[in-house]
Amino acid sequence: MNLYQRDLICTQDWEVEELEAVLDLAAKMKRDRFSPQWTSILQHKTFLMFFYNPSVRTRQSFECAATELGGHAQFLEPKAMRLKTATTAGETVEDAAQVMSRYAHGLGIRILEDKVPYYGAGEELIREYAQWCSIPVISKAHDKYHPCQGLADAMGWAEWFGKGPGYPANPMVLRGKKLLVTWGHGALARSWSSVQEALLIGSRFGMDVSLAHPEGYDLDPQVVQWTQENCAANGQTFTETTDVRAGYESAHVVYSRHWMSPQAYRDGEFHKQEEIDKALKYPQWICDAEKMALTDNAIFTHPMPVDRGHEVTDEVASGPRSCIYDVAENRLHVQKAIMALTMAEA
Ligand code: CP
Numbered sequence: 420m421n422l423y424q425r426d427l428i429c430t431q432d433w434e435v436e437e438l439e440a441v442l443d444l445a446a447k448m449k450r451d452r453f454s455p456q457w458t459s460i461l462q463h464k465t466f467l468m469f470f471y472n473p474s475v476r477t478r479q480s481f482e483c484a485a486t487e488l489g490g491h492a493q494f495l496e497p498k499a500m501r502l503k504t505a506t507t508a509g510e511t512v513e514d515a516a517q518v519m520s521r522y523a524h525g526l527g528i529r530i531l532e533d534k535v536p537y538y539g540a541g542e543e544l545i546r547e548y549a550q551w552c553s554i555p556v557i558s559k560a561h562d563k564y565h566p567c568q569g570l571a572d573a574m575g576w577a578e579w580f581g582k583g584p585g586y587p588a589n590p591m592v593l594r595g596k597k598l599l600v601t602w603g604h605g606a607l608a609r610s611w612s613s614v615q616e617a618l619l620i621g622s623r624f625g626m627d628v629s630l631a632h633p634e635g636y637d638l639d640p641q642v643v644q645w646t647q648e649n650c651a652a653n654g655q656t657f658t659e660t661t662d663v664r665a666g667y668e669s670a671h672v673v674y675s676r677h678w679m680s681p682q683a684y685r686d687g688e689f690h691k692q693e694e695i696d697k698a699l700k701y702p703q704w705i706c707d708a709e710k711m712a713l714t715d716n717a718i719f720t721h722p723m724p725v726d727r728g729h730e731v732t733d734e735v736a737s738g739p740r741s742c743i744y745d746v747a748e749n750r751l752h753v754q755k756a757i758m759a760l761t762m763a764e765a
Contacts, residue, residue, distance in 0.1 A: 422760040426549045426556045428542070429564040430620045431645055438623065439590060442574050444756035444765065445749065446587030453487070460759045461490025464524040468559065469495045471530040476723060477559045477567070480750040481527060488755055488763075493523070505536070512544070516551035525762040526552055529559040532610035532679065536687040538562055538639075555761040560612050563639065568722045569616035570753040573624055575746035576672050579718050584745050594625035595655070597715070599670040601663075602632035603730030604701040605677035608694035613722040614676050615642045621672075622649030622657065630659045631666035633701050636680050663703050667713040674720045675706035675730050706731040711740070718742045 420440055430438055448457055466485050468478065478494065485492035503509035519526055528548060530541040541562035549556040558566055573590050580596060581588025598621040600614050615638055622628050628650055630638070637643075643659070650657040660666055667673065679694045705728075711717060719731065719741045727733055736743065759765035 421764070423762075423764040424553075424555050425761050427566050427757060427761065428545055428549065428556065428558045428561075430566045430569050430616060430623065435623050438570065438573075438620070441570055441753060441756045441760065442577070442590055444759060445570070445574060445752040448755050448759075449587055449749070449752040457488060457755065457759070459489040460763045460765050461485060461488035461524070464490040464762060465522065466490060466492045466525040466527060466758060466762065467495060467519055467523045468492050469497075469526065469528045470559070471497055471528075471534040472560075474529060474559070476747055476750050477529060481559065481754055484751055484755040484758060487751075488758060490524075490758075512547045513551045516548045517553070520553040523554060525555050525557060525758060527557045527559040528561065530561050531612065532562055532608065532683070533689050533691060535562050535689070537684045538611075538681075557757060557761070560610075562610050563612060563615060563642075564619075565612040565616045565722070567750060567754055567757065568613050569620035570757075571746050571749035572617055572674075572720060572722065573620050574749040574753060575742045576718065576720065578745060579742050580671070584742065590624045593621070594653070595627065596671040597627040597629065597669055598672045598674065599629045599631065599666040599714075599717070600674045600676075601630075601666055601706065602636050602704055603675040603677045603706060603726070604698050604704045605726040605729035606695045606699060607677055607726055608679045608683065608691045608698070609677050611638055611642075611678050614674070614678055615639060617674055618642060618646040619649065622646045622653070622655070625653040625655060626650075626672075627655040628657045629666040629670065630657070631663065632661065632678075633663075633704060634661050635682070636678065638678070664710060664713060667710045667717075670714040670717045672720055673706060673711065673714060673717045676721060677726060677730050705729065706735055708732065708734050708738075711735055716740070720746060723747055
């Protein structure tokens with residue numbers, strides 16, 4: 420298997436064996452974090468990090484990952500460049516991407532809901548960079564997917580169902596476990612990227628998947644179809660419900676997160692305040708101890724930042740079955756593995 424120079428825009432683009440290879444290397448890197456085996460892998464190499472939106476975990480974990488592999492991560496913002504946009508003159512993606520490829524060995528891009536005029540525009544931009552770059556392009560979260568988060572999620576869940584938190588585990592332990600991805604109310608009008616990636620990667624690794632949301636909060640039909648197909652290919656089931664409690668029954672992993680409705684974009688604009696006002700009308704859609712009691716002793720997962728008091732109660736988010744910090748830590752190990760495999764033929 421050779422992942423050198425491969426783009427990572429959505430985990431569904433990669434074979435399961437390729438995703439397993441990332442998690443296997445990430446587990447080795449986690450177990451022996453500063454081994455000389457890894458610390459020069461990116462020597463003299465730079466990862467360009469292009470951020471349209473703010474970040475805590477993604478920026479910090481990629482910067483730390485590059486440092487730990489002996490390379491460098493360079494932070495870039497659109498305002499520091501002169502790029503052509505729909506409304507301003509400037510440099511084309513074709514030119515910028517080809518020049519970046521002459522300097523660096525990898526390019527990461529984050530572009531989320533409020534920086535695009537319609538759903539899918541962020542994905543189009545990333546794929547345009549990938550078309551012109553001769554270096555790998557990694558999504559650092561865009562309007563459709565968040566592949567690094569999905570891999571870190573799967574690694575964290577596998578650890579909890581393997582030897583326990585912190586002990587690297589084979590993702591095959593997830594087979595047959597039930598993943599509930601449930602909408603949570605909140606004031607952040609979040610994109611679909613993390614939850615869609617969770618549905619895809621959970622179903623790829625053989626989980627039984629349940630999706631729960633109020634009427635009017637459907638996700639991308641293509642993602643739902645892929646999730647159904649992934650579940651069927653693994654002999655598992657996919658269910659979708661608008662009942663706030665039903666999905667919790669016998670769940671092993673509960674993923675509660677707010678996401679915006681498909682009506683968020685109209686006339687080339689993102690109507691954030693409307694989304695917030697609408698979402699706050701569903702206070703019953705919160706993950707709390709009473710709902711977690713319906714599960715099969717499920718773990719609580721979230722990509723963070725957590726909207727405490729809306730998506731989940733403090734009691735659950737900070738409780739003994741919460742894996743949120745393990746998953747956040749795994750962003751570092753997973754991204755080290757991705758960079759090593761795609762930027763350096765590790
Ligand atoms: N989960 C995640 O991507 O976090 P940040 O937005 O802080 O990077």
